[in-house]
Amino acid sequence: MFLNRIRAATFAEQETKVYKNSNLKTLRATGGCGGNGCISFLSLWSNEFAGPDGGDGGNGGHVIFKANSATKDLINVPPIIRAEDGEKGQNKDCNGKNAPHCIVDVPVGTVVKNANGVVVGDLSSEGIMFVAARGGAGGKGNHFFVTDTEQAPKICEYGAEGEDLEYTLEIKSMAHVGLIGFPNAGKSTLLSAVSRARPKIAPYPFTTLKPHIGMVQYDDYEQIAVADLPGLIPESHKNRGLGIQFLKHAERCTALLYIIDLSLDKPWQYLHTLQYELSQFSKHLLERPQLVIANKIDLPEAEKNLELLKQETDLKVIPVSAKLGTNITQLLQEIRVIYDQNKTDDL
Numbered sequence: 121m122f123l124n125r126i127r128a129a130t131f132a133e134q135e136t137k138v139y140k141n142s143n144l145k146t147l148r149a150t151g152g153c154g155g156n157g158c159i160s161f162l163s164l165w166s167n168e169f170a171g172p173d174g175g176d177g178g179n180g181g182h183v184i185f186k187a188n189s190a191t192k193d194l195i196n197v198p199p200i201i202r203a204e205d206g207e208k209g210q211n212k213d214c215n216g217k218n219a220p221h222c223i224v225d226v227p228v229g230t231v232v233k234n235a236n237g238v239v240v241g242d243l244s245s246e247g248i249m250f251v252a253a254r255g256g257a258g259g260k261g262n263h264f265f266v267t268d269t270e271q272a273p274k275i276c277e278y279g280a281e282g283e284d285l286e287y288t289l290e291i292k293s294m295a296h297v298g299l300i301g302f303p304n305a306g307k308s309t310l311l312s313a314v315s316r317a318r319p320k321i322a323p324y325p326f327t328t329l330k331p332h333i334g335m336v337q338y339d340d341y342e343q344i345a346v347a348d349l350p351g352l353i354p355e356s357h358k359n360r361g362l363g364i365q366f367l368k369h370a371e372r373c374t375a376l377l378y379i380i381d382l383s384l385d386k387p388w389q390y391l392h393t394l395q396y397e398l399s400q401f402s403k404h405l406l407e408r409p410q411l412v413i414a415n416k417i418d419l420p421e422a423e424k425n426l427e428l429l430k431q432e433t434d435l436k437v438i439p440v441s442a443k444l445g446t447n448i449t450q451l452l453q454e455i456r457v458i459y460d461q462n463k464t465d466d467l
Contacts, residue, residue, distance in 0.1 A: 153205045183252045185241070233289075300377065388433065409462060
């Protein structure tokens with residue numbers, strides 16, 4: 121039993137580490153070179169000087185990034201990507217074959233930045249493609265250069281080189297669901313209850329200083345990423361506490377779940393504060409799917425506060441006890457509903 125716990129903790133640590141490292145990738149994209157043109161002269165049994173018949177070279181392949189919902193991270197994106205070269209031209213007017221494009225699948229929500237840090241592509245929905253490096257054009261064979269005054273040209277073109285560029289890929293959507301709440305509201309405890317992630321849990325404020333990611337696995341093998349975000353305090357939009365850094369983390373989550381401690385006096389005021397801080401940072405954040413998780417329902421004073429909290433908000437409220445595991449199954453069902461609805465809207 122003890123060994124299984126060690127294995128689970130090690131797996132969770134690796135899972136969080138891999139997800140963190142796979143959110144950002146710096147790479148080099150090189151398009152394929154075009155094929156060279158051909159110098160050739162046709163010789164027939166009945167016509168020794170039948171004329172030039174050198175074919176054109178094929179075009180080099182492009183490097184293309186494509187948004188794919190089946191891809192969850194950037195871990196399989198290689199640091200150097202090179203497309204294939206086009207084939208060279210042949211005699212008898214045979215043109216070289218164009219090289220296939222090198223299409224690299226990236227997660228939906230990936231932002232492409234150039235070497236100067238400028239955003240040049242936003243793959244925000246399924247199927248959107250970004251041409252990272254264009255392939256070179258194929259060179260012309262000597263048949264192309266035939267004119268009325270030059271019937272036997274002995275020239276051809278080299279194939280053009282493909283583009284060679286550097287990019288930084290960043291997943292704008294850090295997680296499907298972000299847990300938002302005041303310090304010590306129980307976010308880390310809830311994350312450990314719904315996933316195999318093991319964030320640090322302690323009774324003092326700001327235990328969580330950076331996001332922790334946990335993967336919730338369902339029976340149909342669907343995986344939903346849940347992020348435990350650092351605690352938010354009043355005037356965070358003015359950069360108090362973790363401030364703007366926290367709010368940027370929230371901006372990278374598709375859905376927002378407010379964690380409210382029911383043991384506090386007037387817990388609905390904490391919910392209003394959270395919503396106000398998000399709206400002051402970006403009014404679009406409140407347009408995302410939202411849900412209220414009323415935590416610590418196991419405490420005596422929580423039941424009365426729960427009814428008052430439901431009267432103070434139009435959002436759906438799910439009472440849970442992250443410590444005891446109360447209503448965790450219902451919460452996971454609601455998270456799946458939000459996830460499925462958002463995926464349908466994207467399509």
